[in-house]
Amino acid sequence: MSEALIRFSQVSYRYRDGGREILRDADFTLGHGEMAFLTGPSGAGKSTVLKLIALLERPVSGEITVDGQTLSALRPRAVPAYRRQFGMIFQNFALLPDRSVFDNVAMPLIIRGHSGDDIGRRVRAALDAVGLRGRERDWPVTLSGGEQQRVGIARAVVARPRLLIADEPTGNLDPAMAAEIMQLFGRFNEVGVSVLVATHALGLIRRLPHRILSLQDGQLVDDHGDAGSVS
């Protein structure tokens, strides 16, 4: 149980087309059931860290383990099954505009081959949890930004993953909606889901009781509030 959910050991990364090193021998762990914010100025590499966890990129050197799985050992064929273990949430929501709210949220269950009854129950429960009860038949474009992000979160949690990964989930939302979305993540964390949220909205998260990791000079360091710089 002492094994962390996510562990970065001496991870270095730079994009193939040159540029600076975004991570340099970086270490960090996220424990089971823990919730953390990943901050840093725009361009610091927050999205890159999440891409490394989601196996959208692979590190140049170092080792990443997620729930005991060494990512460098995963073959390409095993990547879809690996990604089904966590829920991902995106700044632009990444909803499919030609599908209803219900069908968008049902997608993770359909790719897992769940039966229709089961899907109906789970999708309604997930929409209920994000405060969108009764909006199944709506189309994504008819929803506000905050509502669309709730659909995105419902899709991420509908298969009940142990880990949620969110990249700037409030980047396109006004402050009131952003605060609500962050509280929503807190509520999932209370029932045992580990959460890692990349955001540069320091003002929003300073007041929340969660761990804050700061990405500076290729290192991931715990931010105890003394740095205090809001980029």
Add this chain to the structure above:
Amino acid sequence: MSGAKRVRAAPAAGSRWLLDHTRAISATLDQLARRPFGTLLTALVIGITLALPAGLYAVLGGLDAASSGLKGSLRVSLFLKDTVDEAAGRQLHATIARKPGIGEAKYISRDAALAEFKAHSGFGEALDMLSDNPLPATIVATPDAALPKAQAEALLDALTRLPEVDSARLDREWLERLYAILAVIERLILLIAGALALAVLVVVANTIRLDIASRREEILVLKLIGASDAFIRRPFLYTGLWYGLSGALLACLMVFGAGLALAGPAQTLSGLYGIGTGAGTLGVDTVFAVFGAGAALGWLAALWTVSRHLGAIEPR
């Protein structure tokens, strides 16, 4: 944190397979039905492409059937030895006429042959100067029209080897020629069909390629949330299959319609020649071949396109 451990309601493999496929089938049919004009246009192009060889094949089948009506022209003239007198000749004729597989047999006596030759050759006076009739008695035998070509030939061959027969002549040259022409046409149709199969492949492949491009976002999201390659590929393969099958259906309708339109003139033609009917009808085996070819080509084209283009769509 493996998915199977977490998600208790994960279904058994067999029902899972069925569920995945029924979902893909209904989703793809739904998508095609939502843009009926585009679907119909693609199906029509495939249909015309498949209808051409299918129609030619139906015509060939008709010609083949008609040619069996021409078996009457396969006949043998048996020239009898001089030692066989008239009574023995007529006896032989009766035996041959009763043989199974013989449609018709005619006995031409030496006198009748001479009379006919005189009447038609213009050598009438000259022949009068001959003391002896030089012409042999002849039996002309025609096989039953229902007898297959090979058997009919074997039967006539056997007749030529009868002891009473001096020499014989088989009248089958032009029938052989007809069969040779039909064989060439059949080969030609195969070549045309091959070229048109390639055209179907290209049409379906291009349609699926555009389909993939227009659903790029969806594919990216599906990959991000962990859909397997098989899951992402499946709807495109079914779409290819539907294009092929709907094209095959249209092709059969077109050939069937053309057959109806040609039925009248074909009847007249076969009436004029006194040969078999059935030119231009669509046989069950041709229908199966068209549907099989449509399905296989549509699916293969989709598989080809998907393997070329899906891998390039990776979330970054």
